[in-house]
Amino acid sequence: MGNKIEVKNLHLIFGSSKKQAIKMLKSGATKEQIHNKTKCTVAVNNANLTINEGEIFVIMGLSGSGKSSLLRCFNMLNIPTRGSIEIDGKDITQMNKKELLEFRRKKVGMVFQHFGLLPHRTIVENVAFGLEIQETTTEDRLRKAREVIDLVGLKGYEDSYPHQLSGGMQQRVGIARAIATDSDILLMDEAFSALDPLIRVQMQDDLIELQQSLKKTIIFITHDLDEAVKLGSRIAIMNDGVIVQQGEPEEILLHPANDYVREFVGNVDMSKVVTASSIMRVFREKLVLGKDGPAYAARKMSQNNFRFMATVNNSGVFQGYIVERDVRRLLEKNEKDLSKIVMDIPQVNSGTPLSDLLPLYIQQKYPLVVVNEKGIPLGYVDHTDVVSLVTGYNNGEVKEIIENASN
C-alpha cells in the first residue's frame, strides 16, 4: 500500500485578486475578512493529505466548507492557486494540456451527485463515453462497456435510456462509466446523496464490494457520518476550507480534534465504529494455572485491589477469570489448585465492534476479555467504559447515576 496521492500546501482561491488574497491569508486574515476586502473566496486553505493506494478516503464537512472544491482539484477541474498534488509521484498541477487530457482519460474517473449522464445516449453508449473520446475502436469499447455494466449489476439495460432507469440504477451507470476506462482513481462527490435511504445502503455495500475486487483508490465526499464511517478507511473533516482533522474513523470519533469535529461526530452511532481494542484496558497481572497458587493470587488481588484476575496456561492461552470470593473459599478449604475455581468468560477479538459486544453483557457480571488469534489475552472491556461510550457520560457520572438509582 503505497502513497497514491500526496497533497501539499494546497490552496484554492476563487476570484480575481488571488495574489492579495494569498498575502492576507499568510498574514493570518480569516476567510471572511479576505472575502470582504478582495471579493475572493478561499475555498481550500492549505490542505495537506496523503491518500494511500486502494483506500476509500472520505472527505466530510458542512455545506460550503470546500469539499467539492478540493475534490475537483484532483482532476484539475479546479486549478489550484498554490501547492501541489502528486499522483503516483507526478505533480498534476504542473502538467501541460496534453498530459492533463491523458491523465483525465486514463487515470481518474468521476461520479457525480446528479449522475451527469447523457440523456440522448443509451446506457451502453454512456458507459463507453470515456473510451469513445480516447478513440478506441467501437467494438472494443462496447465490449468493455458491456463487461462493466455486468459488473455493476445492470445487465439487460444496455439499450435503455437514462431516464428509463431509477436513480440508483442511473448512479450505477455513473459508476460504470467511471470504471470503464480502467482508471485507478475514482472521485465521488456526494455520489449517493440523491438516492433514497434503502438504495443508498445497498449502493454503499456494492461500492465496498466493488472496491475490494477492483482495488481502486476512491475519494468520496459525503455529508453523512454513518456513510463516512462505513465506507472510509480514513476520513478528513473540513471547515471553512481547512482540513481540521484526518485519520481513521475510530480515531476521529474517539478523539475529536476540536469542537467543530466533536459536534460533527456527535450524532454518529458509535457502536458500529468503536472496536474492542480501542476501549479495552490491559491486564497488568495474569495468573498462570499450575504454577501460581491461591495464596499468591490473594496477595496480588489485595495489593492491587482487583475484583478478579485473568488466568492463562503455561503457553499463555486464556483460561478464564478467578474472582476474589472463590480464592478465599479455596484458602479456607486449604486447597492448592486454582483451576477448580476458574470461570468461563466470553472472548472477543480486537476488531469486534461495540455493537457485537453489547449483547454479550446481558449475562455477564465480569468484563469481556479481548484475545488475539492465538488466544493470548490482550485486555478486558469494562462495563463502565462501554456504558460511558454509548451514553456519552464519563465514568464518574456513570457511577453517580448507579448510586442515585440504588438509594
Place this chain on the structure above:
Amino acid sequence: MNIGKYVELFVDWLSEVGRPVFNQITIFIENTVDILQEGLLSIPFYIIILLFAILAFYVKNKSFRQYKISKKNWKNLFGLSFFCILGLSLIYLMGFWTQMIDTFVLVLVSTLIVLIIGIPLGIWCAHNKRIYIIVRPLLDFMQTMPAFVYLIPAILFFSVGNVPGVLATVIFSLPPAVRMTTLGIKEVPKEIVEASVAFGCTPRQTLFKVQLPLATPTILAGVNQVIMLALSMVVIASMVGAGGLGESVYAGIQQADVALGFEAGLCIVILAIILDRMTQALGDKKEEL
C-alpha cells in the same frame, strides 16, 4: 445631429470598396437560387407533392421502421402528410406552383445562410461572454429595426432581384438562430458538461458530443423561428425585386387586385403551415424518445 447622413456616407463608402466582394456574393447566391428553382421546377409537381408528404410522415414518425398505427394515433401519423397533399395541390390548382417553388427556394437559401452564420456565432457567444455582450445588442437592433430599412443598403450593395431579397431576409431572421443556439448550449446542465471534461474531452469533443446534441431541440426551435421570419419577409423582399409568391401579393397590392392578393397570400399561409409543422416535429423528436 445628423446620424443618418453618416450612415449614408458609410454605406456609400462600403458599397464602393466592397464592390468586388458583393459581386461575388451576388453571383454565388443568384446561381444557387437559379439552380435550385430550375431543378425543382423540372420535377413534375405531383412528385414534389409526394416527396413533401413522405418527408412529413418521416419527421412525424422519426423512422420508417418503428411505427404502429392505431385508431388513436393515425391522425398524428398521417395528418401532416394529408395536409401537404391537399394544400400543395390547391396551390397547383390555383396556378401558383412556380411562384411557390420560387418562394420556397428563397426561404430555403436564406435559412441555410442564416444557419451557416448563426449557429457558429451562437456557439461562440455561449462560450465567450465578451462576444455575447457585443453581439446581443446587435441582435436586438437587427430584430427591432423595421425590415424595410434593410432594403435600402441591400439594393445599394446588390442591386435588385432575388439577392438583395435574400440578404435582407438573412439579416432580419438571423437573431433567433444565434439566440437559440446560445440558449441551447447554456442550458446544457453544468454537471454533464463537467462530466465530459472530467473524462478528458477536448473543448471540441465537448461541443460535438455533448453540448450540440443536447442543444439540438432548442436550436431546432430556433430554425423554426428563422423559417417563419423568412417567410414573413417574402412580401417585403419582393419590393426589391425578389420573385415568387411575394411578388404576386405585391402585384395584388399595386393593382388593388383582391383575388390575386388573397390567393397568393393563401399560398404563403399554406407553405408557412407546412414548414412550421415540419420543423416543429423535428424539434419534438428527441423529447418523445
